[in-house]
Amino acid sequence: MNQPLRTNTFKEYLVAQKKIIDAALDRLLPGDGDCPRSLARAMRYSTMAGGKRLRPILCLAACRTVGGEETDALSTACALEMIHTYSLIHDDLPAMDDDDLRRGHPTLHRVFPEGTAILAGDGLLTLAFEVIAGDRALNDLQARLIMLELSGGAGYSGMVGGQQADLDGEGQDISPEALEYIHAHKTGALLTASVICGAIAGDGNQEDIGLLRRYGRGIGLAFQIKDDLLDIEGESEKLGKTIGQDAKSGKSTYPSIWGIEASREKLDQAIASSLEALKAWGEEADPLRRIARYIGTREK
């Protein structure tokens, strides 16, 4: 049964959805007896380390919007979180961003051998597809369409392509077009896929899917602009750094290219475009509306 929205605050809704998703992830991830214990533990360490579960929550909310039962999209939602988690694990590796902390915990390759971290990422990506293929809540066509959306959003034409462009642009001045490409692909593609996969699981029609794709693109763009703004606001408070210095250090962001005010306008426009795409729906789309506003106003 779909989680009621109006009787709860939005924060309570997010907490309740996260709890449902975490329980489902726990059921779907391998345990110690299913494969080498090190692999099972590494896959669980990163997936269960926390995170807002934004992609699975979007997936469930889109399923509800087109009239589906959220339970029908629950495994799909978990597959999206597995793909997101694998991308974080690989992105944090020494050969990529070389990060020590993720979601408030040491990164996977700081706790397990680096080879295990690579394999845990590979295992999560593969498991995402296994979960969809084996999901009894989906008919064969739905499973196939979700696979197509998921692989397109996650692969060379989506997330992996965006990560490669980000890697290629490291330490270089990049054009506004290159910045748009990186963000639209690295972050935007999987956010949009999350919405569309939920709509397919909820048996949405072609018109629903077209509108929700527009919604997804809007929140994807908004998410990234807000991220860049938070970076600057956070850094300004902590380090007293100005935007000019940020730009001089070669880090291209929305504010460094367009300035803070124009970036805030672009953020508002992206949110407005997302909300506009939902106007045909009534209260069944309220979670998607609240998520869009949340993306524009979140403080971390």
Added chain:
Amino acid sequence: MNQPLRTNTFKEYLVAQKKIIDAALDRLLPGDGDCPRSLARAMRYSTMAGGKRLRPILCLAACRTVGGEETDALSTACALEMIHTYSLIHDDLPAMDDDDLRRGHPTLHRVFPEGTAILAGDGLLTLAFEVIAGDRALNDLQARLIMLELSGGAGYSGMVGGQQADLDGEGQDISPEALEYIHAHKTGALLTASVICGAIAGDGNQEDIGLLRRYGRGIGLAFQIKDDLLDIEGESEKLGKTIGQDAKSGKSTYPSIWGIEASREKLDQAIASSLEALKAWGEEADPLRRIARYIGTREK
């Protein structure tokens, strides 16, 4: 149209099949305009670097055996080669086997930055699923069943699990059971999946699939025993090392555990079991029979 076998020697058949598969891989891999050029080139570098194409050839041969047209299994065959190639790329990384050469060429991370190698592997794994989901030669149920077989064979309960067990066992004495686990999962699982996916693409029934699974397990085991025997024979010739020294260095192999003679017997038994599984079929299974014998007698 299925490639005739009887009019050609087996070697000519392998060459002809490889040519068909390479042309299809070339069509399915991204080009420079489809994603960052570095990513497209890295994905192509490793996939087109050569290799026997054993998995896709098995897939096509299994499709033919159950009465299907090999063209219906061609994209599936390519997906199998993409998964095999991704596993080699990640396995060769410094954090894993740290290999400099693969298929007679420098490994991907020696030619491209290591981060690009990781992403190219991720891109190939994801593309394999995109290819299946988008393959018009398959109906929705076939696509779903192939996805399930492929993800099971490639993931934590298959290939990735075997690679993790191999990594965990490095530099340690491992039991015969652990050796069986590593080989059955690291190599055997994807070889078996190759046969089964071909049978599904060729619309094989449950009985066909059961028999071909037995065939796949037999050749998977034979492949690994033969690999171990070739290692020893090759090393003996080149280095004058004895098996006893191999065992003392802590490298567990079939011959080091059971001795050369018993390993050769196990190899023959595995091939015989594979051939036995095919006895219900006539000449349509000849390619699978020839492949089984080839696996037992190959010299590299």
